[in-house]
Amino acid sequence: MSRHKARREPRAHWLLFLLGVLLLLTELGLQGYAGGVGAEGPHGEAVRAAATGDGPVLRYTAGGVEAARLPAGALALTFDDGPDPRWTPQVLDLLRQYHAHATFFVIGSQVNRYPDLVRRMVDEGHEVGVHTFTHPDLAALPPWRQRFELALTANAIAAATGRRPLLMRPPYLSMPDAVDGYLTVLADRDPRDWERPGADAIVREALHGPAGAGAVIMLHDGGGDRSQTVEATRRILAQAGGRFVTVSEGLGLPPAPAASTGMVVRGTALRWSQTAGRLLAAAIGWIVVAGTVLALMRLAVQVGAARRHARRSRGRWGPRRYLGGVSIIVPAYNEAANIAGTIRSLSGSDYPGCEIVVVDDGSTDATAAIVRRMARELPAVHLLRQANAGKPAALNAGIAAARGDLLVLVDGDTVFEPDAVGRLVQPFADPAVGAVSGNTKVANRGGLLGRWQHLEYVVGFNLDRRLFDLGECMPTIPGAIGAFRREALRDVGGVPGDTLAEDTDLTMAVLRAGWRAVYADDAVAWTEAPGTLRQLWRQRYRWCYGTMQAAWKHRGAVRERGGAGRLGRRGLLYLMLFQVLLPLAAPLVDVYAIYGALFLPWAQVAAVWCGFTALQLATTAYALRLDREPLTPLWTVPLQHVVYRQLLYLVVLQGTVAALLGGRQRWQAMARTGLAAAAAPAGRGRSE
Template identity: 55%
Template sequence: MAPRTRRHGAAPGARGGSRRRRLPLRLLLPVLVLVALMAMLMLRGYVHSEILADHRVQPPAATDQVPQKILEGGPVIDTRAGRTESMSVPDHKLVLTFDDGPDPVWTPKVLDVLKEHHAHAVFFVTGTMASRYPDLVQRMVDEGHEVGLHTFNHPDLSYQSTSRIDWELSQNQLALTGAAGIRTSLFRPPYSSFADAMDNKSWPVTEYIGSRGYLTVVNNTDSEDWKRPGADEIIRRATPHGGKGAIVLMHDSGGDRHQTVQALDRFLPGLQEQGYEFDNLSEALDLPSAHSEVTGAGLWKAKAWVFLVQASEKVTDALVVGLAVIGTLVIGRFALMLLLSFAHARKVRRRNFAWGPPVTRPVSVLVPAYNEAKCIENTVRSLMASDHPVEIIVVDDGSTDGTARIVEAMGLPGVRVIRQLNAGKPAALNRGLANASHDIVVMMDGDTVFEPSTVRELVQPFGDPKVGAVAGNAKVGNKDSLIGAWQHIEYVMGFNLDRRMYDVLGCMPTIPGAVGAFRRSALARIGGMSDDTLAEDTDVTMALHRDGWKVVYAEDARAWTEAPETVQQLWSQRYRWSYGTMQAIWKHRRAVVDRGPSGRFGRVGLPFVSLFMVVAPLLAPLIDIFLLYGIVFGPTEKTIGAWLGVLVLQAVCAAYAFRLDRERMTHLISLPLQQILYRQLMYVVLLQSWITALTGGRLRWQKLRRTGAVEAPGGIPTQRQRVMNEQQEPVR
């Protein structure tokens, strides 16, 4: 994975060309992937009779339009070329017919029994099953059996238009050709019975079928094996009387057919001993073969169809596995977050809890700034209001909007401004580290404001000498818009609840750039801030873990940051985050083999980050794809119920996270819409990051436009302040 990046000061002239190059990756490829997945899912639904299926059965109608010789004739009806004839099977000949297959379980067993007893049969296959199991159709042909059409989706053709009938026949032939390279002239209507059951609704269909060149085959001996009455009863019903010939109806699909197989194994030798022959229909009636070979473009078209169906089966099977994986990950993550977040809150909110001796010594606050003229004054003034002694160092990274001049003009004591040519955020932070006066260093973004207690709360964990870094509680300040509200939910639930869980597990993956603190000695041991990735905060956190330092979460160290307010800005930010996280994971991939205490991150943290921050978001859209499919084509009630169940689980986690952070629950109103729309945006961003990573592409720094409207709200006491207030209350 290429870690090379461009700084946020890229030449303006390159911007237009870069956007033109990125457009296909950002929009076209993700859309094509989604369209391809949906197409595969639709194709699978089509060949599983979930789409365009019609299972209505026409009730019996009058028979006055049906020729009498058809009603009184045999089970083979020929209406080709204007004829109106019927044929019967000669005495001592039986034509076994099997409907609705091929079935991957029962058809091979039926074929095995037929082969064992040297018998032939006719298999009336549906297009859906032939498309899915082409090898069984090929076996039928190879072993000398005849194959007939039974429509594609098994509808009652009495309800269908002639165009739908043509479509059912052509699709059925397409599947048959793709499976075995042949066409057939035999056809059996779904839900058909004896010839005398022909009525005014089915007869016009039979005439039309004949005009298309097909011989209609019904039956005159029904085994009724679909009722599963037992092998003895199936044999009794399938046996003709007085040595007469017959076309026997059986089934090799549509359910459990073990009784059919058992009956067949006894039926065949029993009637062969009585002088019966089991032939194909063409053999029994002394007709030309029903099969004709297909060559040329027609064959390749049919082969392509079968290939696509097989591909859709495999792809959708993989999607189902992916859905199971994402479902397990989502539920497991939520359960783990709830359990471990509760444990974290219970630990740090005890009255006697302390990281160690109180940290009261001054700290250095580093503020890297690039074109933050609209925000920098609020940022610096919020630091000046800190109730902990601070040294403020603003590192102007080549700003062109007068950021440095604004800070200098404020004339505040204890505030230093360092100017440098544009070199990127990691370089600005390292420059600040080199000029910091204190051992504990707080880092924040130039668009962020701190509460007065933030620095004090952030540095208290350094009372534990094993702590090398502390993550603060980053919060969205501009949460009144819909996009801001979605990010507010994400920050409170997806980031801070995660950090509580990772704190307990001892594998915090990221110190947020908006609010984090470090020991200078710890940073010195790992070489400072690295510019190898676009997620320098994740990179440095992983490096600290691997060096053996503890990284913890301070829930009361609140920082208010300005989240992106447009989809474009949000896209740019999350694209950088996602790509940078992948770079950091790849850079520290050898952590999985680290030994000793430092190996805990590799054994636990890195797999968790990979699963929950890379794999799970990439698979998350499967929930919505199957939701859409299930609503339109599947069991709608069950689908909606399952989706609502997941949403309720998310809402419970979100409500608990909001309660822990003492946030108003009203913002959760937008949670359902966030799950439908926001997740898709994050999916496309992550997919683009994957494409960039796999192709070794370069990604320039994305500078977001700020408004400077975020201020730190007052009146929210920290946990420590609440305990002190309770202790100062008079006893009543």
């Protein structure tokens, strides 16, 4: 692919991605914080005792605490924990019916959700005070958090009403340190209506006291089922003597002043942010649910298809037999580390008369010299040399020079088992088969990265190939071990060179030409996987981008019939759904996981994570068993969610951006170490 002009890879999208993730986390964090509203509970004994002294309304000054009490005949109904969309309107309706005023101590996060209710309170002559933003126990919080709770609520009230609140009631009546600028309103009478003792008990306690005495009565219009409170409010308004006033009216204080422009702006921004966070949390929650359902469905379909494929594969092609001459094409660019092992494994094949054509694509290392030396010892080995023109050109040159009608295409770092070629070509006994995929295994499995790639090959690639085989929509015959009928290659004009995933592009073209592509799981070859994260990134980026190119190139298959239609409506849809769209949604899953870990119940989060991990472990174990592999790498599966999965979805993100911007990338050879030849089993008996 040297004719493609290399372009600088886009970088700005990573900054946008990070900013987007931070914005999501911030919005979700605000939603989680605002959503952590507590419920009323037992009151602090020390504060209740203070309230029975000089009065329930306290002002903290440098000289101490000043207390005040409502005058005789004045009753101040106060309602905490609202606004609530169900109960607050009922309370307001009763107050309007009896021409009474009340004081509402509101929760800031609820104000942002229902600002119209707070505006109605002010418009109908009621008073609004601060009851914190999330209803925490203020006495248990550090001073900065106390100030934060009060400031957020004050800004929310200012945005909803245009007024700056002057009154504050601490939840649980637990006295905070940061009360500067507020009158702290406790209560003379607390019917404890949050315990739901019955409307009769609430009325009895609310009206209990000396006849004609002024009092602050504490009730609740939010935080739970307040039906008893609503009924008790009706009876209190109907039965009590005296006048019902706001706290400020009862004490002769001026009404709340107009809020500053800054408070209104801050409160409006806070409301918009909280609303955006709530909508984002809901949207991401649905995306996570949909993605989880799709992932589970995929696992179920993969396992079901694998079971069926495994049963069907037994004796599917009959006894092994000779099907004619086979030519093995090995394109090589700087493969000095592995090429000798590859040639030795191919020359040791138990399928008779294999021709091995190695095409050196302008290597700058000792690749050509090694092949030339081996060709003198092995008559079946032939060396072709050409100036660097890319892998597709090298494959086409080898195909043109080969003599066999069955062509096995092999990467220069792949080691075949002795029976691999013979097993790989058996499906060609069916004249409708034009391409066969073998079973690629990772040779260098040392370390976490090697084990993760090994599991990905076994679980992801090979389970998918079994599914594609059953669905007759195989989109990729891998470059490491794949076979083609010469006639099929002739029908599509050889190996295409206009995409980065030439193997996927070629396979799709063969299917659209009317040929079948199948999977021979017993034809095993060993390949050297990338040994570093950088190498893995470059390889997967090329695969991802090339697959997108090939899918776009063959998008017309969606409208076609026969094998091409199956490719388009099954294979391409599967690729786009599970290899592009689902990975692109994966960052949202991780962001939501962080949100869940911080704000959702730990038991719920742990149950979901453990359940999904257990399912992954079971699927992986089954896939390993099908491939006759040991179960020892299973312990690395939970760790895949920490590093490996994130790297793969970031690759998809990079590939998608490159595809949208029309970027190109040259065929890049991975730095080889020779581990494939060193680590691959000597024969099939060691792989079982």
